[in-house]
Amino acid sequence: xxxxxxxxxxxxxxxxxxxxxxxxxxxxxxxxxxxxxxxxxxxxxxxxxxxxxxxxxxxxxxxxxxxxxxxxxxxxxxxxxxxxxxxxxxxxxxxxxxxxxxxxxxxxxxxxxxxxxxxxxxxxxxxxxxxxxxxxxxxxxxxxxxxxxxxxxxxxxxxxxxxxxxxxxxxxxx
Amino acid sequence: xxxxxxxxxxxxxxxxxxxxxxxxxxxxxxxxxxxxxxxxxxxxxxxxxxxxxxxxxxxxxxxxxxxxxxxxxxxxxxxxxxxxxxxxxxxxxxxxxxxxxxxxxxxxxxxxxxxxxxxxxxxxxxxxxxxxxxxxxxxxxxxxxxxxxxxxxxxxxxxxxxxxxxxxxxxxxxxxxxxxxxxxxxxxxxxxxxxxxxxxxxxxxxxxxxxxxxxxxxxxxxxxxxxxxxxxxxxxxx
Numbered sequence: 001x002x003x004x005x006x007x008x009x010x011x012x013x014x015x016x017x018x019x020x021x022x023x024x025x026x027x028x029x030x031x032x033x034x035x036x037x038x039x040x041x042x043x044x045x046x047x048x049x050x051x052x053x054x055x056x057x058x059x060x061x062x063x064x065x066x067x068x069x070x071x072x073x074x075x076x077x078x079x080x081x082x083x084x085x086x087x088x089x090x091x092x093x094x095x096x097x098x099x100x101x102x103x104x105x106x107x108x109x110x111x112x113x114x115x116x117x118x119x120x121x122x123x124x125x126x127x128x129x130x131x132x133x134x135x136x137x138x139x140x141x142x143x144x145x146x147x148x149x150x151x152x153x154x155x156x157x158x159x160x161x162x163x164x165x166x167x168x169x170x171x172x173x174x
Numbered sequence: 175x176x177x178x179x180x181x182x183x184x185x186x187x188x189x190x191x192x193x194x195x196x197x198x199x200x201x202x203x204x205x206x207x208x209x210x211x212x213x214x215x216x217x218x219x220x221x222x223x224x225x226x227x228x229x230x231x232x233x234x235x236x237x238x239x240x241x242x243x244x245x246x247x248x249x250x251x252x253x254x255x256x257x258x259x260x261x262x263x264x265x266x267x268x269x270x271x272x273x274x275x276x277x278x279x280x281x282x283x284x285x286x287x288x289x290x291x292x293x294x295x296x297x298x299x300x301x302x303x304x305x306x307x308x309x310x311x312x313x314x315x316x317x318x319x320x321x322x323x324x325x326x327x328x329x330x331x332x333x334x335x336x337x338x339x340x341x342x343x344x345x346x347x348x349x350x351x352x353x354x355x356x357x358x359x360x361x362x363x364x365x366x367x368x369x370x371x372x373x374x375x376x377x378x379x380x381x382x383x384x385x386x387x388x389x390x391x392x393x394x395x396x397x398x399x400x401x402x403x404x405x406x407x408x409x410x411x412x
Contacts, residue, residue: 119398129391130388149388152386162400163224
């Protein structure tokens with residue numbers, strides 16, 4: 001996920017200081033990992049360099065100067081372009097699992113064990129998410145739904161892989 | 175033999191229902207080849223597997239609807255497989271509740287009459303049956319459609335009515351066979367949330383057959399069935 005574009009999305013509602021932006025990001029999107037201050041300011045510098053944000057004003061007080069950032073028309077355009085473009089599906093987990101299954105078959109190990117162990121791990125996470133979802137507010141429910149559907153897709157692949165094991169073994173380790 | 179996917183499986187708890195080493199064939203086709211499953215009070219167990227793996231056949235054997243060729247189904251002090259038809263039917267009426275994929279509500283009856291039906295069949299008086307049905311209709315959020323017939327309600331409302339009917343006689347075990355199979359994601363979520371909440375609040379055991387991992391995730395643990403056999407928990411990969 002692009003942090004820069006997400007920050008642009010948060011700035012569209014009004015100008016903010018870097019600290020406020022970090023708070024807003026963590027509240028909305030920081031379920032798994034909050035944003036580091038350094039990351040916020042380096043991202044804002046990049047957005048500033050690219051003309052996607054502008055400095056609205058500088059407040060000086062006892063501490064360091066506080067810059068207020070706002071989104072530029074170019075920033076709005078970049079944000080709209082990102083929001084209207086679908087994401088390329090990523091498949092790094094299945095690559096790892098595929099490698100493990102093939103290695104298990106090639107080495108004469110029981111590939112069912114690899115797949116069953118992964119299934120248990122997936123189901124553990126899905127049960128936990130389902131429990132958390134039942135107590136969550138609608139925003140968090142949507143986040144959990146997203147994770148659950150993706151984990152389910154992995155599980156469907158695991159099931160199909162089990163069905164194909166015999167065929168796979170014949171082909172690569174006859 | 176179970177592939178037990180839960181860390182909190184209550185191994186020590188006395189199961190209320192336990193099928194062991196069940197075998198059954200339909201003609202030359204083996205449907206169950208050594209399937210075992212137990213469920214404890216207040217526990218929900220999901221039976222998962224691909225189409226034709228034997229999961230619904232296992233449910234039907236556990237519920238005494240089908241008779242296995244070998245193996246046992248212990249329920250309390252009974253071996254269900256040794257009971258005559260009449261006693262098994264009585265057991266299903268008094269101790270078990272059922273939810274099927276398409277609700278199987280009686281089309282001529284209204285929602286409240288459908289929910290009250292198990293009680294009426296068990297000889298409970300009309301007034302008392304309606305009172306108890308009203309409680310479960312409220313719990314399953316179908317009170318507003320009490321006087322509708324099944325043809326006039328949505329799939330989700332129909333399944334919630336079927337869950338209310340399954341629970342109305344305070345069953346010891348509820349068997350749910352693909353209860354969300356005909357529903358969209360949100361309606362399925364409502365049915366599963368209510369069913370799992372009720373099971374958690376009571377001592378009702380639930381045997382849930384599903385091919386959907388998201389539905390199985392509502393259960394306390396999962397038993398996977400492949401080619402008619404339930405899978406033993408595997409040793410860690412070397």
